[in-house]
Amino acid sequence: MNNEITKKYRKRSEIIKALGHPTRIFIMDFLANGEKTAGEIVEKVGADKSTVSKHLSVMKNAGLVENEKRGLNVFYKLTCACILNLFTCLESIEKRD
Amino acid sequence: MNNEITKKYRKRSEIIKALGHPTRIFIMDFLANGEKTAGEIVEKVGADKSTVSKHLSVMKNAGLVENEKRGLNVFYKLTCACILNLFTCLESIEKRD
DNA sequence: TAGTTAATTGGTTAATTTGTCAACAAGCAA
DNA sequence: TTGCTTGTTGACAAATTAACCAATTAACTA
Known part of the structure; x- marks a missing residue:
């Protein structure tokens, strides 16, 4: 390696x-x-807003999401929906247990 | 949630x-x-055998790999090759940075 | 300008993860 | 049985991650 x-x-x-x-x-x-x-x-997750903000920051740094400030709000969206395909694969692994 | x-x-x-x-x-x-x-x-990774063994244990518990003892050796293999597709997706994310 | 809302950042603490060394267990062969 | 090889486990220290509260920043509105 x-x-x-x-x-x-x-x-x-x-x-x-x-x-x-x-x-x-x-x-x-x-x-x-x-x-x-x-x-x-924040509302959907139901945790402290600072906690959620930090999660979003991790996701953004990794390139999973991108954001844009419009007015007072910051909008987040996926950069690559292909990641969602992974979840299908995960389900097949989960079923083996 | x-x-x-x-x-x-x-x-x-x-x-x-x-x-x-x-x-x-x-x-x-x-x-x-x-x-x-x-x-x-262990040889390919180039780390201590106990370190690698623990990584393998984490992977096995998660269902990523399975193993089988034959003689003195323990053979490991992927449970689900579909996970490899994820890496293609990751590359497209990496390229955005 | 002062106040309000939306979101991020800093500081702190608790929990989890990682790597290493030493000890141990399982299977084989002399 | 004794010894050798392959691999796992336990104990511990170091590093990383996560959650929370308080303070701060940014953008709008009266």
């Missing part, structure tokens, strides 16, 4: 780690319906 | 977290070529 390779795998794992939290997966699913404001996400 | 839902998302995140480490992604790629012994994986 040489250095060039580890760089590649580190980058991948950053993205995957950003997906690896129940709240963040929930947010991915929620955003599959279209863009939402941070406030709408 | 009610209780029934969180159970679903917790299970998903367990699987994803098991993928969210550079070494473990590397192992997934390595196993895409077919089953390998723990020793072969």
Whole structure:
């Protein structure tokens, strides 16, 4: 596992780690319906707004979502809906247990 | 995010977290070529055998791999090659940055 | 300008994850 | 049985992640 390779795998794992939290997966699913404001996400998740904001920040840094400020609101949306296909695959793994 | 839902998302995140480490992604790629012994994986990864063994244990608990002891060796293989499709999707996210 | 709403950031604490070394268990062979 | 090889487990320290509250910033409105 040489250095060039580890760089590649580190980058991948950053993205995957950003997906690896129940709240963040929930947010991915929620955003599959279209863009939402941070406030709408906070309400849907039901956690402290600072907690949710930090989750969104992790997701944005990983490139899972992008955001845009319009007026007082910040709108979030998925950068790549293809990630949702992963969930289908996960279900087939879940069923094996 | 009610209780029934969180159970679903917790299970998903367990699987994803098991993928969210550079070494473990590397192992997934390595196993895409077919089953390998723990020793072969240790050599390829280049880390302590106990470290690799624990990574394999995390992956197995999540259902990403399965193993079988034959003689002195323990052979590991992917339970579901479909996970590899995820990596294609990740590349498209990586390219956006 | 002062006030209000929406969202992010900083600081702190608790929990989880990772890596390493040493000890152990299982299977084989002399 | 004794010893060798392969792999897993336990204990511990270091690093990372997560949640919460308080303070702050940004954009609008009266």
